[in-house]
Amino acid sequence: HRQAPPPLRRFEMMCRRGEAAVCRHPMRHLFLLVVCASPVVSLALPIHGSSSQSGMLSLRGGGAGAAVGRAGKGPWGGLSRVGGLARALHMNVPGAEENEEAANGDIPKGSFRRKEALAIVKFAGPALSIPLCDPIMSCVDAVCIGQFASTVELAALGPNIVIFNFISYTFQFMSIATTISVSNAMADGDKKKAGRIVSTAVWITVLAGIAMAIPLFISGEAALAATGSVPELLQAGLGYLRIRLLSCPAVLCTMVLQAGLLAQKDSVTPLLAVLISGGFNIVGDIFLIRTMKMGLAGAAWATTAAQYVALIVLLLLGYSKNAKNDVALTSERPTKQEFKPFLSAVGPLFFLYVSKNVCYLMLQSLSTTFSTATCAAHQAMWSGWAILSFCGTPLEQCAQVFLPTYLRADDKADKEGKKGVVRRRSSAQFIQVLVTVAGVTGLFLGLIAAGIPYVPQFFTKDASLYPIMQSFAPFMFLSIFTAPFTISLDGVMMALNDVKYLLKCQVANTAILASFLLYSHRAGLGILSVWYGVVLFFGLRLVENLSRVVMRGMFSSNKRPSSLPAAS
Numbered sequence: 001h002r003q004a005p006p007p008l009r010r011f012e013m014m015c016r017r018g019e020a021a022v023c024r025h026p027m028r029h030l031f032l033l034v035v036c037a038s039p040v041v042s043l044a045l046p047i048h049g050s051s052s053q054s055g056m057l058s059l060r061g062g063g064a065g066a067a068v069g070r071a072g073k074g075p076w077g078g079l080s081r082v083g084g085l086a087r088a089l090h091m092n093v094p095g096a097e098e099n100e101e102a103a104n105g106d107i108p109k110g111s112f113r114r115k116e117a118l119a120i121v122k123f124a125g126p127a128l129s130i131p132l133c134d135p136i137m138s139c140v141d142a143v144c145i146g147q148f149a150s151t152v153e154l155a156a157l158g159p160n161i162v163i164f165n166f167i168s169y170t171f172q173f174m175s176i177a178t179t180i181s182v183s184n185a186m187a188d189g190d191k192k193k194a195g196r197i198v199s200t201a202v203w204i205t206v207l208a209g210i211a212m213a214i215p216l217f218i219s220g221e222a223a224l225a226a227t228g229s230v231p232e233l234l235q236a237g238l239g240y241l242r243i244r245l246l247s248c249p250a251v252l253c254t255m256v257l258q259a260g261l262l263a264q265k266d267s268v269t270p271l272l273a274v275l276i277s278g279g280f281n282i283v284g285d286i287f288l289i290r291t292m293k294m295g296l297a298g299a300a301w302a303t304t305a306a307q308y309v310a311l312i313v314l315l316l317l318g319y320s321k322n323a324k325n326d327v328a329l330t331s332e333r334p335t336k337q338e339f340k341p342f343l344s345a346v347g348p349l350f351f352l353y354v355s356k357n358v359c360y361l362m363l364q365s366l367s368t369t370f371s372t373a374t375c376a377a378h379q380a381m382w383s384g385w386a387i388l389s390f391c392g393t394p395l396e397q398c399a400q401v402f403l404p405t406y407l408r409a410d411d412k413a414d415k416e417g418k419k420g421v422v423r424r425r426s427s428a429q430f431i432q433v434l435v436t437v438a439g440v441t442g443l444f445l446g447l448i449a450a451g452i453p454y455v456p457q458f459f460t461k462d463a464s465l466y467p468i469m470q471s472f473a474p475f476m477f478l479s480i481f482t483a484p485f486t487i488s489l490d491g492v493m494m495a496l497n498d499v500k501y502l503l504k505c506q507v508a509n510t511a512i513l514a515s516f517l518l519y520s521h522r523a524g525l526g527i528l529s530v531w532y533g534v535v536l537f538f539g540l541r542l543v544e545n546l547s548r549v550v551m552r553g554m555f556s557s558n559k560r561p562s563s564l565p566a567a568s
Contacts, residue, residue, distance in 0.1 A: 113432070161382075162364040195329060352503045396488060428553075450473050
């Protein structure tokens with residue numbers, strides 16, 4: 001753009017504003033995921049850095065939507081092509097693999113940071129749908145129950161959310177292990193092995209989902225009581241628990257399918273699955289709770305059906321034969337040789353996430369020991385807080401996907417570089433960009449979190465709950481502001497293969513949090529002791545991760561990190 005003559009630059013600005021009928025710029029006029037606002041639609045995308053007209057993907061005539069519709073044959077052909085096109089569009093954004101010059105330290109620092117910030121945003125935006133799927137469905141349930149059902153049913157939702165969040169969060173280790181394993185297989189060019197890895201993960205999660213559902217279905221009342229729920233909420237919540245347990249295999253299977261797509265740098269197909277299933281859940285909740293008057297049971301049936309819809313959409317868009325995806329699933333049962341290395345790889349991650357979920361379980365279990373009104377107010381705010389707290393998860397995934405490439409490039413450059421020549425380490429620059437994006441994200445989300453308690457009418461019509469909700473505002477801001485920093489640095493530590501350090505810190509954090517909650521509860525802080533604990537939990541992790549990264553020299557662009565283990 002800078003090299004183009006002034007008339008062409010003016011033409012580009014006109015075309016961006018939609019003043020040109022068709023984009024006919026022959027050189028260097030590349031739109032990234034932007035369609036010209038004109039009757040004749042043109043979508044131009046860079047193909048592997050090409051800036052010429054021959055290096056563009058152009059969809060003309062009937063527009064991008066028509067071109068997508070013509071892409072496939074059969075009843076699901078057009079739909080499956082959406083996933084393939086989304087992956088094609090997304091893989092052409094600037095990323096670690098395409099920034100070889102940046103990895104070698106050969107481009108200006110500011111340019112590198114701009115490119116990486118753009119790559120992070122374009123990857124993390126659609127990937128945000130993955131961690132938000134289950135919290136959004138729970139939040140929709142809470143809103144619909146609060147609007148169209150009783151306060152008792154809204155309070156009874158809390159103990160159930162504790163159980164299902166524990167199941168979902170605990171099995172996050174399967175998602176991370178799948179992403180890392182498939183990424184390595186794809187880097188080696190072994191698509192068949194990548195498919196076997198995803199298939200093995202699907203088998204494990206389906207069996208694990210059934211194994212989790214059966215005992216909880218039989219002893220559902222005891223499981224709810226174990227969360228600390230007051231007796232009057234047990235009977236109301238038992239039906240919801242047993243219905244939602246039917247979706248356990250689908251939820252866990254969906255997690256690993258999404259992870260497999262992320263490893264292929266396709267974060268758009270999971271977004272489409274979440275949007276479709278989320279819309280189905282909203283319609284189902286309104287129909288079953290408001291129209292059919294089914295209350296809490298109606299919310300459970302709507303959420304269960306929506307989660308199976310998400311699973312079907314992922315299979316059709318991401319893994320069907322018509323999707324032209326890079327990884328294909330197999331129906332063959334995995335062998336012991338395939339099970340063993342996969343299970344050994346997820347061991348440390350399993351204990352790490354179990355420790356984290358014990359902390360969340362303690363927080364939520366304590367919240368259910370208060371009065372029905374307090375439980376209802378807390379649950380309404382917790383549903384919104386949970387959604388915002390997971391908005392930083394894509395930053396962790398960015399670190400896991402992109403950072404190992406820069407670490408290898410830095411190591412290679414160090415071995416081949418000249419003695420006495422100081423070069424910028426691209427891995428350190430990437431971490432600086434990641435933390436900057438985390439800071440902006442945290443501030444934005446923190447302000448939203450602080451404003452949620454001041455629109456309590458959205459969650460319930462019971463005005464007696466409004467003062468309780470508003471007392472949570474400062475704690476919601478502080479915890480959500482620090483969450484993206486903490487989560488992104490978690491991803492950095494995993495990319496540095498420093499999971500053992502994270503595990504040791506998490507064990508210590510669990511003990512500290514348990515002691516604090518016990519003391520604060522006895523001191524009579526009430527429900528605020530839960531929110532003090534939330535801020536403490538994120539604050540401890542932030543200090544531990546930040547100090548580790550700084551001491552390892554990972555923020556320094558001009559010196560080699562100390563004791564750097566092999567990248568994951």
